[in-house]
Amino acid sequence: MHETTILLIEVGALLLLLGLLGRLSRRFGVSPIPLYLLAGLAFGHGGLLPLNASEEFFAVGAEIGVILLLVMLGLEYSANELVGNLRSAAPAGLIDAVLNALPGFGFALLLGWGWVAAVVLAGVTWVSSSGVIAKVLGDLGRVGNRETPVILSVLVIEDLAMALYLPLVTALLAGVGLMKGGIALAIAVFTVVVVLAVAIRYGHLISAALSAKDPEALLLGVLGLTLLIAGVAAKLQVSAAVGAFLVGIALSGPVAHHATELLSPLRDLFAAVFFVFFGLVTNPLDMPPVLLPALLLAVVTMATKVATGYLAARRVGIAEPGRWRTGLALTPRGEFSIVIAGLAVSALYPVDPKLAALATAYVLITVVTGPLLARLPDTQWFKQWLRTRAAAAARTPAPLPAPTGD
């Protein structure tokens, strides 16, 4: 009984704090993710005020948080959008993967963390945060911009790639070696293809089974289905997150729309718990030694993201300013990077504990600076700089000069 009382006090106090932090971050127009992480660091192992009674609660909540993050991500896309987009966006996705996964991969090897950690860190530096970027695009009124489809298609490819990458990492982290990792990957590829095919052809039937009319039944139905499939996927070592993502994709139409509305508050709650939990299990004392490497990695990979966006936008004939907007908008990493690092932390054979600290520091840096960088192209001096560049380019003949603006 006593345990429960303390648990209530701890959970309540922490959630209240998160609420205040969330409000604070909104006032400054930044993502609340870094504040949640910091709160977790402060109250976790080796933090200012360790919470003990509620750790198990946060562990389960975090698990649900990941699943909800992923199912909502899946709900955002229809299977047709994912597949229809694939061919045209594949080159951009490939550039993205090469330019952003390799720095993380090489970095971990340089630090001597072994190649499993390298695969994990590659994932951490590769994926941008769809959630943060979609919000930034909305906030900056850029949804109608002509480079926006480029940004979205890079995000779609990344999210889809994660459906194949996560099972691989899960298998590697379970210490099953390349052979079993390959089998897990094969199962994942097969599952993803089957789900996409079924969703394109019979998505309306699955959605029809869950009526959009009764909110309570819909909420319980979708949540239940998601947790069930996520659990089964985890059992098959395909990663619970991927299972949830696939459920989201399979649902479509009004059901998906209503489920999004119903699940959003739940997602917000459990996602916050997830970020806090990640901070809780990361020892802040591990942070100082990795701060500098994290900063270095952030600078390098933000540069490669900008290059990715620039190249992807140039491919489809977007002018110079739009290319910069694409690149700079893509820089923030967030929930997915933490999901990947979270997998590594909770793995059977944990990789170097500094990895979690590095990932935390890395996400802290990129998720704060990313949205600020995204604003850069709207500033006067940046536009001026572009004009000077364009003027210089006009003097020396160059292909596709940007509009000079005067």
Add this chain to the structure above:
Amino acid sequence: MRVRVEQTALPGIGVRHDLMTESGRRLGVVSHRNGRRDLVLYDPEDPDSCQHDIPLTDDEAEALADILGASLMLGQLSGLREQAAGLLTEQIAIPAGSKYVNKRLGDTKARARTSASIVAVLRQGTVNVSPDPTFRFEAGDVVVVVGTRQGLDGVTAILAETDPDV
């Protein structure tokens, strides 16, 4: 005369339609999947970037479409009026009690009886130009009629709640 409208899918958001005006401005509409829609105006100096992003409610969008559609219609009609003196146009609403609600346009035999022509029907913000005789009326439709004063009055009488000739 036809304008090229580009349609672009926005995965996870919805769809965008945009077009380039003759005056060199690009404008578009972003239709969000949740039913929201934005009117976007692009920056002339940087045609990839939208300068203004105006969210419209359903009613506002409908009103705007009505204004644009109707003014276009009236513009075309006034052009017609100048060409043929003595020819008048009028918009006549079909009352709910009219016997031609749910009947076909051909059933009114309006042209034979009045020698005025029904050239368009406005329905809930959409314009049906040159409806054929099989077109079915609904209560609240507004028909655009071209003809002499006498003819127009005749059509008004036919479409009124009591058709004088029946």
